Amino acid sequence: MSPNPPTAPARAGSRWKAYPAYRDSGIEWLGRMPDHWRLRRLKHLASSRFSNVDKHPIDGEIPVDLCNYVDVYYNDRITSAIDFMAATATREEVQKFSLRKDDVLVTKDSEEWDDIAVPAHVSEDLKGVLCGYHLAQIRPNADIIDGRYLSRSFATLPINHQFRVEATGITRYGLGKYSLDNAIFLVPPKDEQKAIVSFLDRETAKLDALIAKKERLIELLEEKRSALISHAVTKGLDPKAPMKDSGIEWLGKIPEHWDVKRLRRVGDAIIGLTYDPADVVGEGEGTLVLRASNVFNERIIFEDNVFVKTKIPERLITKVGDVLICSRSGSRALIGKSAKIDGGSAGLSFGTFMTVFRSECNDYLFHVFNSTLFDYQSATFLTSTVNQLTVGNLYSFEVPMPPRDEQSAIAEFLNHESTKIAQMVSKVETVVERLWEYRTALISVAVTGKIDVRGQ
Numbered sequence: 001m002s003p004n005p006p007t008a009p010a011r012a013g014s015r016w017k018a019y020p021a022y023r024d025s026g027i028e029w030l031g032r033m034p035d036h037w038r039l040r041r042l043k044h045l046a047s048s049r050f051s052n053v054d055k056h057p058i059d060g061e062i063p064v065d066l067c068n069y070v071d072v073y074y075n076d077r078i079t080s081a082i083d084f085m086a087a088t089a090t091r092e093e094v095q096k097f098s099l100r101k102d103d104v105l106v107t108k109d110s111e112e113w114d115d116i117a118v119p120a121h122v123s124e125d126l127k128g129v130l131c132g133y134h135l136a137q138i139r140p141n142a143d144i145i146d147g148r149y150l151s152r153s154f155a156t157l158p159i160n161h162q163f164r165v166e167a168t169g170i171t172r173y174g175l176g177k178y179s180l181d182n183a184i185f186l187v188p189p190k191d192e193q194k195a196i197v198s199f200l201d202r203e204t205a206k207l208d209a210l211i212a213k214k215e216r217l218i219e220l221l222e223e224k225r226s227a228l229i230s231h232a233v234t235k236g237l238d239p240k241a242p243m244k245d246s247g248i249e250w251l252g253k254i255p256e257h258w259d260v261k262r263l264r265r266v267g268d269a270i271i272g273l274t275y276d277p278a279d280v281v282g283e284g285e286g287t288l289v290l291r292a293s294n295v296f297n298e299r300i301i302f303e304d305n306v307f308v309k310t311k312i313p314e315r316l317i318t319k320v321g322d323v324l325i326c327s328r329s330g331s332r333a334l335i336g337k338s339a340k341i342d343g344g345s346a347g348l349s350f351g352t353f354m355t356v357f358r359s360e361c362n363d364y365l366f367h368v369f370n371s372t373l374f375d376y377q378s379a380t381f382l383t384s385t386v387n388q389l390t391v392g393n394l395y396s397f398e399v400p401m402p403p404r405d406e407q408s409a410i411a412e413f414l415n416h417e418s419t420k421i422a423q424m425v426s427k428v429e430t431v432v433e434r435l436w437e438y439r440t441a442l443i444s445v446a447v448t449g450k451i452d453v454r455g456q
Contacts (some may be wrong), residue, residue, distance in 0.1 A: 016451040027184065029158050034449040037188045043181035046140040046150065050108060050177060051097050051131040053089050061088035066132040072105045072120040076151075079123050089130055097137060099126040102147030104138040106154055108175045116175050117163035119154035121147055136180055145185075149193035149447070152200055153185050156447040157440065186448060196446050199453040207439045214432045218425055225421045230372045232410050233364070234400055246400070250376060254400045264395035267359025271327075271391060272350040273316050279308040287312055290350040292326040292334050297422075298370060300324070300345040312349050320346045321362045323369055327355040328388040335387055336378045338369045355394065364407035367414045368399050 021035040033039070042048065055066055065084035075082065078099065089097070099105075103122040110116055131137040140147045153159050166179035188196070235243075236255045243253040246260050254260070263269065273289060280286075286309035293304040318324070322341040326334050339345075340362070350356060359365060368374060374397070381393045402410065445451050 016453060016456070019449060019452045022449075029161065030184075030186075030448065033186060034188065034452075037186055037449055039184055040144075040187045041181065042138070042183050042185060045145045045185060045187065046104075046138045048136055048138045048177065048180055049096065049131075051133055051135050051137060053087065053093050053097055053130050054133055055085055055087050057086070057088040061090055062094055063087075064089045064094060065126075065129045067099060067105065067126075067129055067135070068132040069107055069109075069134045071132075072107055072135060073115070073118050075120050077123045078105060078120050078126070080126060084129055085132075087130075087132075093130065097130040099129045099131060099137075100139070101125045102140060102142065103131075104140065104147050104151045104154065105131060106136050106138065106180075107134065108136045108180070109134045110173055112173070114164055116173055117154055117160055117180075119151045121151035136175070136177075144190075145187060146190065146193040146197060148197040148201075150185070152197065152443055153447050155440070155443055157444045158448060159183070159185060188449070192454060195454050195456070199456050200443055200446055203442060204439055207435055207442075211432055211435050211439075214428050214435070218428050218432075221421050221425050221428070225418055226372065228417055228421075229367050229370060229414055232414055233368050233371050233373065236402060236406065237410060237413055248398060251373070251398070251400065255402065257403065259401045260398050261401045262395060263357070263397045263399060266361055266365070266399070266401070267357055269391045269394045270315055270356045270358060272352045272354040272356070273308070273310075273312060274352045275308045275310055279310040281307050281309045283307055285309060288348045290318065290324060290345070290348055290354060292329055292337070292353060295324060295326060295337050295339045298337075298339050300339045300341065306351075308349070316349050318346050318348050318350060318356065319358065321358075322346075323357045323362050323366050324350055325355045325357060325369065325389070325394075326353065327390070327394070328353040330387065332382055332387045335382060335389060336369070336374060338366070340366050355389070355391065357394070361401070361404075361407055363411040364402075365399070367411060373399065 019034040022032040023035045025031060025033040025039060027039070053064075053066060055068065057063075064087055066087040067078055067082070068085055071078065071082055071084065099122045101122060101124050105120050105122065107115060107118045138150070140150050162183045163175055163179065166175060166183075187193075234251065234254060235241075236258070238255070242256040244256045246252060246254045248260065251260070275289070283305065284307075286307040288302075289306050289308050290300065291304075291306060294300055294302065318341045320341055320343055323338050324341060325336065325338045327336075329335055341356075357365065357369070377397045378389060378393075381389060401407075446453055
């Protein structure tokens with residue numbers, strides 16, 4: 001791992017002036033710093049403690065609310081508006097880990113090294129709320145450092161990089177207390193800290209509002225696409241076509257010349273390969289087995305691949321035109337997601353939690369599988385305890401079936417329109433990604449003194 005942290009894009013600070021005087025910090029990854037700022041280790045700025053309060057309630061302990069890893073990871077600020085987990089704690093734990101205004105909480109363990117030391121600022125006294133397991137609780141010395149400024153510092157690229165380098169582990173990374181306490185921070189005068197915080201609160205609020213608008217636009221585009229698909233596979237492309245009652249309450253009217261068929265009359269549903277862990281081999285030594293992780297945004301991706309060396313029946317080898325469906329998962333959200341097999345994913349196999357649907361109508365049916373019709377019928381079989389669509393379930397699904405030439409026309413139309421919408425979504429996603437990068441960079445240049453925001 002490189003000791004050099006990522007640098008903030010220069011454009012993030014181009015709108016604001018620099019400080020009048022700088023000096024060398026003496027730290028390679030930090031570079032120059034404002035002449036009147038100081039360097040301090042965290043242990044000279046705040047006290048820190050690692051929580052051991054577990055989420056599992058214990059009889060006889062005091063009922064409390066627990067601020068958990070996800071509460072910190074997904075929020076810049078910890079407030080009473082968060083729906084905290086109910087737990088229990090000892091009297092000593094309540095005294096030690098209760099949250100007070102201006103505390104800073106950071107993640108200390110993660111499966112990803114770059115998710116270490118993600119901060120959140122406690123913006124109010126939270127009686128009965130404790131710092132949970134996998135978190136470090138930091139209490140600033142109010143005479144030296146503002147908690148809001150300290151929290152922003154943890155989110156700064158070069159400063160946060162210290163924790164990524166110090167985190168240890170192989171499959172899970174952890175930050176030790178020594179590494180946390182001895183991390184180096186830039187400390188401007190208190191009034192300047194407050195000015196930086198006010199500046200960042202204002203500027204990040206603008207960026208957050210813009211990001212929210214862009215993300216809402218993505219949602220609207222996805223909703224438009226979903227509505228387009230559902231309308232095309234239930235009403236067809238001809239708005240003047242005579243309609244008839246489908247005889248199915250939730251489906252309503254369909255074109256007069258269409259049929260409604262159960263999937264068992266249309267094609268074959270095939271459950272995937274069952275293999276022994278001993279069959280798993282390295283890349284290039286066996287056959288790739290497609291799993292839920294290989295299905296993303298209705299296409300096949302080759303990430304987190306598994307290869308097996310075993311005899312595979314011919315019907316469990318993917319063919320061009322197959323629709324691969326996630327039919328079983330620990331996550332209900334994954335059930336029903338699908339992708340079409342093309343030349344790049346043909347000749348592989350698929351796992352036992354996956355189902356291939358094979359028919360001569362798959363160009364059309366692929367869109368049915370990605371419509372509200374499929375979602376509605378799937379929901380009748382999924383419960384809080386059952387996350388599985390069996391072959392019998394799939395065969396019972398009822399789908400509107402136009403004549404073959406009309407199926408082709410609908411598939412071609414939806415392919416074209418879906419591609420256009422996907423391109424628009426991709427462009428907006430790129431804008432969102434750049435806004436997040438700019439937001440991160442702006443925090444970095446302000447907290448490291450690359451720009452002077454006093455009087456802003």
